[in-house]
Amino acid sequence: xxxxxxxxxxxxxxxxxxxxxxxxxxxxxxxxxxxxxxxxxxxxxxxxxxxxxxxxxxxxxxxxxxxxxxxxxxxxxxxxxxxxxxxxxxxxxxxxxxxxxxxxxxxxxxxxxxxxxxxxxxxxxxxxxxxxxxxxxxxxxxxxxxxxxxxxxxxxxxxxxxxxxxxxxxxxxxxxxxxxxxxxxxxxxxxxxxxxxxxxxxxxxxxxxxxxxxxxxxxxxxxxxxx
Amino acid sequence: xxxxxxxxxxxxxxxxxxxxxxxxxxxxxxxxxxxxxxxxxxxxxxxxxxxxxxxxxxxxxxxxxxxxxxxxxxxxxxxxxxxxxxxxxxxxxxxxxxxxxxxxxxxxxxxxxxxxxxxxxxxxxxxxxxxxxxxxxxxxxxxxxxxxxxxxxxxxxxxxxxxxxxxxxxxxxxxxxxxxxxxxxxxxxxxxxxxxxxxxxxxxxxxxxxxxxxxxxxxxxxxxxxxxxxxxxxxxxxxxxxxxxxxxxxxxxxxxxxxxxxxxxxxxxxxxxxxxxxxxxxxxxxxxxxxxxxxxxxxxxxxxxxxxxxxxxxxxxxxxxxxxxxxxxxxxxxxxxxxxxxxxxxxxxxxxxxxxxxxxxxxxxxxxxxxxxxxxxxxxxxxxxxxxxxxxxxxxxxxxxxxxxxxxxxxxxxxxxxxxxxxxxxxxxxxxxxxxxxxxxxxxxxxxxxxxxxxxxxxxxxxxxxxxxxxxxxxxxxxxxxxxxxxxxxxxxxxxxxxxxxxxxxxxxxxxxxxxxxxxxxxxxxxxxxxxxxxxxxxxxxxxxxxxxxxx
Amino acid sequence: xxxxxxxxxxxxxxxxxxxxxxxxxxxxxxxxxxxxxxxxxxxxxxxxxxxxxxxxxxxxxxxxxxxxxxxxxxxxxxxxxxxxxxxxxxxxxxxxxxxxxxxxxxxxxxxxxxxxxxxxxxxxxxxxxxxxx
Numbered sequence: 049x050x051x052x053x054x055x056x057x058x059x060x061x062x063x064x065x066x067x068x069x070x071x072x073x074x075x076x077x078x079x080x081x082x083x084x085x086x087x088x089x090x091x092x093x094x095x096x097x098x099x100x101x102x103x104x105x106x107x108x109x110x111x112x113x114x115x116x117x118x119x120x121x122x123x124x125x126x127x128x129x130x131x132x133x134x135x136x137x138x139x140x141x142x143x144x145x146x147x148x149x150x151x152x153x154x155x156x157x158x159x160x161x162x163x164x165x166x167x168x169x170x171x172x173x174x175x176x177x178x179x180x181x182x183x184x185x186x187x188x189x190x191x192x193x194x195x196x197x198x199x200x201x202x203x204x205x206x207x208x209x210x211x212x213x214x215x216x217x218x219x220x221x222x223x224x225x226x227x228x229x230x231x232x233x234x235x236x237x238x239x240x241x242x243x244x245x246x247x248x249x250x251x252x253x254x255x256x257x258x259x260x261x262x263x264x265x266x267x268x269x270x271x272x273x274x275x
Numbered sequence: 276x277x278x279x280x281x282x283x284x285x286x287x288x289x290x291x292x293x294x295x296x297x298x299x300x301x302x303x304x305x306x307x308x309x310x311x312x313x314x315x316x317x318x319x320x321x322x323x324x325x326x327x328x329x330x331x332x333x334x335x336x337x338x339x340x341x342x343x344x345x346x347x348x349x350x351x352x353x354x355x356x357x358x359x360x361x362x363x364x365x366x367x368x369x370x371x372x373x374x375x376x377x378x379x380x381x382x383x384x385x386x387x388x389x390x391x392x393x394x395x396x397x398x399x400x401x402x403x404x405x406x407x408x409x410x411x412x413x414x415x416x417x418x419x420x421x422x423x424x425x426x427x428x429x430x431x432x433x434x435x436x437x438x439x440x441x442x443x444x445x446x447x448x449x450x451x452x453x454x455x456x457x458x459x460x461x462x463x464x465x466x467x468x469x470x471x472x473x474x475x476x477x478x479x480x481x482x483x484x485x486x487x488x489x490x491x492x493x494x495x496x497x498x499x500x501x502x503x504x505x506x507x508x509x510x511x512x513x514x515x516x517x518x519x520x521x522x523x524x525x526x527x528x529x530x531x532x533x534x535x536x537x538x539x540x541x542x543x544x545x546x547x548x549x550x551x552x553x554x555x556x557x558x559x560x561x562x563x564x565x566x567x568x569x570x571x572x573x574x575x576x577x578x579x580x581x582x583x584x585x586x587x588x589x590x591x592x593x594x595x596x597x598x599x600x601x602x603x604x605x606x607x608x609x610x611x612x613x614x615x616x617x618x619x620x621x622x623x624x625x626x627x628x629x630x631x632x633x634x635x636x637x638x639x640x641x642x643x644x645x646x647x648x649x650x651x652x653x654x655x656x657x658x659x660x661x662x663x664x665x666x667x668x669x670x671x672x673x674x675x676x677x678x679x680x681x682x683x684x685x686x687x688x689x690x691x692x693x694x695x696x697x698x699x700x701x702x703x704x705x706x707x708x709x710x711x712x713x714x715x716x717x718x719x720x721x722x723x724x725x726x727x728x729x730x731x732x733x734x735x736x737x738x739x740x741x742x743x744x745x746x747x748x749x750x751x752x753x754x755x756x757x758x759x760x761x762x763x764x765x766x767x768x769x770x771x772x773x774x775x776x777x778x779x780x781x782x783x784x785x786x787x788x789x790x791x792x793x794x795x796x797x798x799x800x801x802x803x804x805x806x807x808x809x810x811x812x813x814x815x816x817x818x819x820x821x822x823x824x825x826x827x
Numbered sequence: 828x829x830x831x832x833x834x835x836x837x838x839x840x841x842x843x844x845x846x847x848x849x850x851x852x853x854x855x856x857x858x859x860x861x862x863x864x865x866x867x868x869x870x871x872x873x874x875x876x877x878x879x880x881x882x883x884x885x886x887x888x889x890x891x892x893x894x895x896x897x898x899x900x901x902x903x904x905x906x907x908x909x910x911x912x913x914x915x916x917x918x919x920x921x922x923x924x925x926x927x928x929x930x931x932x933x934x935x936x937x938x939x940x941x942x943x944x945x946x947x948x949x950x951x952x953x954x955x956x957x958x959x960x
Contacts, residue, residue, distance in 0.1 A: 275877055
């Protein structure tokens, strides 16, 4: 049984609670707290994987049924823009990873610059996507009852390709927007010096979310544009 | 209240009979509750919320049962009837069953059981409550403005083409999913990172194991229902045609996506119930839990295998018979894990020092209903008979045996077992047993006739039925009235106990559970001092010791 | 002082030792693989197109997950979480394709009796139940 001088807070990590303002009262050490934060984020990323899984299933199912139509339809997408977008996202993943590295080294200035670049990449991605969408609207290459794409009229399952295309890229674009918001929140913390070489978990978690957005696109790109 | 000598080691010796300054009154004012980060207060707010949604779902159920008292139209029109059973299902499943035991008892007791001061992410915990309220409010709005008539399973193409406005209800369900995910995520991280020194994985209370396994399912399965509601909503509103054969789509695909979540969802409902029972059986048989490791691992087993079995809901949907056969066989596996638990609970009770009380009566009901519900589940999983039973009352009876017979029994048992810890007062045991009698007997009267009806061919979700089914339907409705009376009795004596109940003391049941090693009601910080955990929970005898009866 | 539960040193603190160079290398590799998939993707390789594209995408994803997301030197439980999530995606695919590949052909959307509507509104269900309101 503990002696009577055990503090009300009741654990030996009392010193760390005093010295580290980021340490919550219910965690015994910042190391455990960071581990918990990371685990929480990975669990959340797991949920995102399962969310997109249903759409990838939809793609797989309808590609299986309408193989030739899907192959034809993928060639009607703008490969150049798709490739540019892929390079943009991969590079943004690189810069956000670098930003995290910079914060850990105490270089908030470089980190901020890298984060700004990442956010601009996200914006570029959305603009290019918007341009592609606009083109699809003009052609009538749209889902379900909106499908009036002359070039593919009469092909079995033609509208299905664009249903899957808009659903997957639409949900992905939504996550890009959310990711941008998260990165802007992280950027604010970096600029204000609320993260630094001793406390960088927000940058780490924000970066993880952004990488997931990139991961989904890494699979979407070949499946929609190439094959 | 007499305390036997051993209980001195169970609770802090200085613990008062009733902890005057506790989590309930530590901070005052409505805002202190709405902005609380205290997992216990969040648990209480979930408690009040799920009681309200249970009442609502129960009202829909009573309307359905009253309508079915006669074969002809009785009190409502056919379209209203469709909305009543749909809303009964949706409110019960999404607003009550999924959040109830994890949200109320998981939140309140997981930190206490692992020796922590709170869950890993207290702010996310509060957020999960707000998200729950938001989703529930939107569902209720949908209920009022026309509701849904597609059945709680909202299959395409009916759900995507019905003139009923399904959209608000679907949106509400989508939002509720996030609450479920946040809760599950929080518990997983709590168990991994906040266990006190001395509480190893193999010394965790079995309730924690069950909630942990449930949380895994919540995190992995819920996103898929989120996507499904989104896709059905988009198809309904936007005409995207993903599940429309007229656009080249496959409606069975919607069912695959729906049941990929909804089958594991039933384990989200039942695993917490089973883990409550593991706690109760040891405490009320006053005997070491039989087969701790097997019970712990079987929870994980159910969580895992439950993901492979969803196609047994789709045997007659147009799914291939090959796939159906595969799902049928895999579904049987889950029965193995459940049976392991049942044998272990019975093994715990064998030669135990049984203390007959409301929780124990609910345990008895639970065991009976789990066995019958589970066995009829295996029967339904056998593909060929299911062709006869599918969409009949046989299925309805089966899942109510588990959802009401097992889960509600466990919920009520949990309320009674943990009432003295949560509120510091004891309910009147005599009335407790009266309430339990009404519930158990009322349940049998309601749902056993439904097995017979289903086997005789009465379809589910039907507004009218042939004359020859009248007697059994009347019996079922009468039984449901007994259930309703039982719930009202319980509500009354529990409210009375809150106000005028006898002071309970820190451990009225002399339980060895870790959550009893603090005051009743607990202080805001959970524990007055650091505890050590030399003994596993559910250990009532050392090797060679005799079981000991206690007077409570 | 009570002994701690799990005083794992913060793994990402080790990251400090790996400089930026690692990230540049991975980035370059990702660009090379992107180029590869673009070139091979639009070639007609018959039934090999899909597996090849998936393999390249998986390699790229693996590089991002292991190095940009630091799963390479992260705690084991994070790896388990991500791995299990991926496993269940496969379970979903397996269960559904087990159905699609073995279903009676006429019960599929491409069956004999399926006919597709061209544009226009979604069909709605006919008049509500005659015993209606």
